[in-house]
Amino acid sequence: MxxxxxxxxxxxxxxxxxxxxxxxxxxxxxxxxxxxxxxxxxxxxxxxxxxxxxxxxxxxxxxxxxxxxxxxxxxxxxxxxxxxxxxxxxxxxxxxxxxxxxxxxxxxxxxxxxxxxxxxxxxxxxxxxxxxxxxxxxxxxxxxxxxxxxxxxLVPVFHQGIFGQPNQTVGVLNIGGIANLSVLHANGDVLGFDCGPGNALLDHWCQQHTGDAFDNNGAWGASGSVIEPLLQAMLAEPYLQQPPPKSTGRDLFHPTWLAHQLRDDVNANPADVQATLTEFTALACVNDVRRHAADASELIVCGGGALNGLLMQRLQADLPNVRVLSSAERGMPPLxxxxxxxxxxxxxxxxxxxxxxxxxxxxxxxxxxxxxxxx
CATH class of the missing domain: 3.30.420.40 (ATPase, nucleotide binding domain)
Structure with a gap:
């Protein structure tokens, strides 16, 4: 740099x-x-x-x-x-x-x-x-x-320059509409790919059911409960199992995809669906951290998802041995x-x-x- x-x-x-x-x-x-x-x-x-x-x-x-x-x-x-x-x-x-x-x-x-x-x-x-x-x-x-x-x-090389730390592996998770993970390995190697949906499905569901553009701090999702069968069905999406290099977008994770997942839960409480989508978004990222950055000491989160308190809590809960923090704590605010x-x-x-x-x-x-x- x-x-x-x-x-x-x-x-x-x-x-x-x-x-x-x-x-x-x-x-x-x-x-x-x-x-x-x-x-x-x-x-x-x-x-x-x-x-x-x-x-x-x-x-x-x-x-x-x-x-x-x-x-x-x-x-x-x-x-x-x-x-x-x-x-x-x-x-x-x-x-x-x-x-x-x-x-x-x-x-x-x-x-x-x-x-x-x-x-x-x-x-x-x-x-x-x-x-x-x-x-x-x-x-x-x-x-x-x-x-x-x-x-x-394209951002992992930039992440390496500003967030990389000598002799330790660091994950950088950008959660915009789609979530992408950069793995900055302790030996200097860099891996990066799209994990899955970030805010795209969360924002769509929130807009549809509350009229708000996004779930402010995850408060609406926090009022619901995870629907476990729906969560497991979404986690079975084949893209999530593909090895990198890979990338995705709204071409895959769009309202029609979500409607298909909800075909057996059409009468579900909307807040419960939001809670499930939040956990799904978190686990899609967490599973990739476990696979590709098992030795990471930190997961630095940027993008709008870093402002969703519930999403940040779920990332930390699902990664108990990794410190999950906002990029603001490393000198550059998430947005x-x-x-x-x-x-x-x-x-x-x-x-x-x-x-x-x-x-x-x-x-x-x-x-x-x-x-x-x-x-």
């Missing part, structure tokens, strides 16, 4: 994840041995944009037209986030080397259909360059997929980590350095990720 004095230093990272709650943006300084977040700004999606982005995760009419307009709408939120970061820090746009803009994943099918497959992140980096008058780096995942990789997760990772990935691209770890994604080799759209 160290940088020479001549290297670009200031980058903006923008992340809108599968949770679809909005955009997290950071302005990060890479002048020191560790990246430093100078500012963080969260910009929620307007309800209409959120609904359209969610709808575009499944086949529907007139997709190309709707996707193009949704990408434009997303980029306008990106641009507002950038301006807020610059304003909050009184930073001139010319001082920022580039923006790393992840885009909004609406399909993720690496290796499928024709042997190559695809991954689609809605974005319009050309428009973002126009609106901000700044260089933009985007489309990070497709090169890894072209090299026979999963295109995800900043992924955005900071894409600032770092943008920097790698600008410097002509690889951004993937082939051992993590399964790609044929290290690759420079993304394309650059000049101001």
């Amino acid at each position: 160290s940088a020479s004095a001549a290297s670009p230093q200031l980058f903006i990272g923008l992340m809108s994840g599968t949770s679809l709650d909005g955009v997290d943006g950071v302005l990060a300084d890479f002048s020191g041995a560790q990246p430093r977040v100078l500012a963080h700004h969260a910009m929620p999606f307007a309800p209409a944009l959120k609904q359209e982005l969610l709808a575009l995760n499944t086949p529907s009419d007139n997709e190309l037209h709707r996707a193009a307009l949704a990408a434009n709408g997303l980029v306008r939120v990106y641009a507002q986030t950038v301006q807020a970061l610059l304003s909050d820090t009184q930073t001139p746009a010319r001082d920022v080397c580039a923006i790393g803009a992840h885009g909004q994943t609406v399909r993720h099918q690496p290796g499928a259909f024709d042997g190559t497959g695809y991954t689609v992140q809605l974005n319009n980096p050309a428009l973002l360059a126009e609106l901000t008058d700044m260089d933009v780096v985007a489309d990070f995942r497709s090169r890894d997929v072209a090299a026979s990789g999963q295109g995800a997760p 900043q980590v992924e955005a900071a990772a894409f600032a770092w990935l943008a920097r790698q691209t600008v410097l002509g350095l690889p951004g993937n770890l082939p051992k993590v994604t399964g790609a044929q080799g290290a690759r420079i990720l993304g394309g650059i759209f000049k101001a």
